[in-house]
Amino acid sequence: MLNIGIIGYGFIGKIHAQHYMSNPNVNRVIIADPLDINRKNAERMGFKTYEIFEDMLNLEKLDAVSICTPHHTHRDIALRVMDFRIPILLEKPAATSREEIKEIIEKAERLDIKVMVAHSLRFSDTFRLAKKLIEEEEIGKILFIIGKYLAFKDYNQYPKWKTTKKEAWGGTLFRDGLHIVDAILWLSGKEIASAKGLPLNLFFDTEVEDTFLGTINFQDGSIAQLSMSSITKGFEQIGLEIYGEKGSIKVNNEELVLYKEDDIPKYIKPAIGASDFWKNQIDHFVDCIINNKEPLVTLKEAEKTMKAIFMLYEL
Numbered sequence: 001m002l003n004i005g006i007i008g009y010g011f012i013g014k015i016h017a018q019h020y021m022s023n024p025n026v027n028r029v030i031i032a033d034p035l036d037i038n039r040k041n042a043e044r045m046g047f048k049t050y051e052i053f054e055d056m057l058n059l060e061k062l063d064a065v066s067i068c069t070p071h072h073t074h075r076d077i078a079l080r081v082m083d084f085r086i087p088i089l090l091e092k093p094a095a096t097s098r099e100e101i102k103e104i105i106e107k108a109e110r111l112d113i114k115v116m117v118a119h120s121l122r123f124s125d126t127f128r129l130a131k132k133l134i135e136e137e138e139i140g141k142i143l144f145i146i147g148k149y150l151a152f153k154d155y156n157q158y159p160k161w162k163t164t165k166k167e168a169w170g171g172t173l174f175r176d177g178l179h180i181v182d183a184i185l186w187l188s189g190k191e192i193a194s195a196k197g198l199p200l201n202l203f204f205d206t207e208v209e210d211t212f213l214g215t216i217n218f219q220d221g222s223i224a225q226l227s228m229s230s231i232t233k234g235f236e237q238i239g240l241e242i243y244g245e246k247g248s249i250k251v252n253n254e255e256l257v258l259y260k261e262d263d264i265p266k267y268i269k270p271a272i273g274a275s276d277f278w279k280n281q282i283d284h285f286v287d288c289i290i291n292n293k294e295p296l297v298t299l300k301e302a303e304k305t306m307k308a309i310f311m312l313y314e315l
């Protein structure tokens, strides 16, 4: 039975805690958060808490840690946790520069520490089915992908750090669109030739963008078009359209539709119904620890996605 430490008990830290507690291989969850109010909330849920994460690491016998803190802290916290030689589930984005992620990879490899990055859409049942259908060549060679992360996020109600360059680093692409870019690279298995991007502030006057348009050109001549926005009220669209030589797939977390041109062209809906990708992600991480497996999203995989993100910002 595992004892898990969670560093950062904000929006996603609470979700990690809930799913660890429902996993039969987890014994205890312990929380570290510098904010009194967050520690009080955690204590109300029955969790022991620490103000300083290093005290938690020193005083508790932890088997693994989730890092659920603001973007600019990921590198330093991950490097410090590695000194305790325990597996880490690191929230995305893994780091805020190419150099930072390299440092994390170097230390994890040197100390042989298991690190998984929380690219959560990979744990959605419908996205997993898309991967299987593509591998089984149901739609043939992929020619064109449209990726969207359109969801209204009120930056005025957000924790302040999410809107500052120093702490969040980026906006809608860096924070949310990353899931879509990651899904495109994972599902297609393609290598990037070049990328272009346009960060915009169409509604919120913040240091980080509220909208991002982009294109990725792949080495095989195919292309992905990206629309990410936090200002789109009313019609949430988080998913992909994948157009191949023999058919197409439209996928989001609620549904997958396959269009095929065999003898008779037809639409098939092989998957309907949302899955809890956050629960699947925690269960996968626990399984990787208990059974010493390699996580589905390694640091190297995360680095590939981060490189694509930095190319889109044209850095």
Ligand SMILES: NC(=O)c1ccc[n+]([C@@H]2O[C@H](COP(=O)([O-])OP(=O)(O)OC[C@H]3O[C@@H](n4cnc5c(N)ncnc54)[C@H](O)[C@@H]3O)[C@@H](O)[C@H]2O)c1
Residues within 6 Å of the ligand: 007, 008, 009, 010, 011, 012, 013, 032, 033, 034, 035, 038, 053, 068, 069, 070, 071, 073, 091, 092, 093, 118, 119, 120, 159, 175
């Ligand atoms: N995988 C996903 O689907 C998903 C969804 C939401 C957020 N996230 C990611 O999770 C991370 C946190 O986002 P959030 O929405 O929970 O933010 P949040 O602001 O709600 O929570 C962050 C928490 O970290 C705490 N914190 C800050 N510095 C700390 C430190 N040194 N030690 C311990 N705690 C510290 C804050 O007090 C706060 O409670 C970000 O990287 C974000 O991109 C991922």
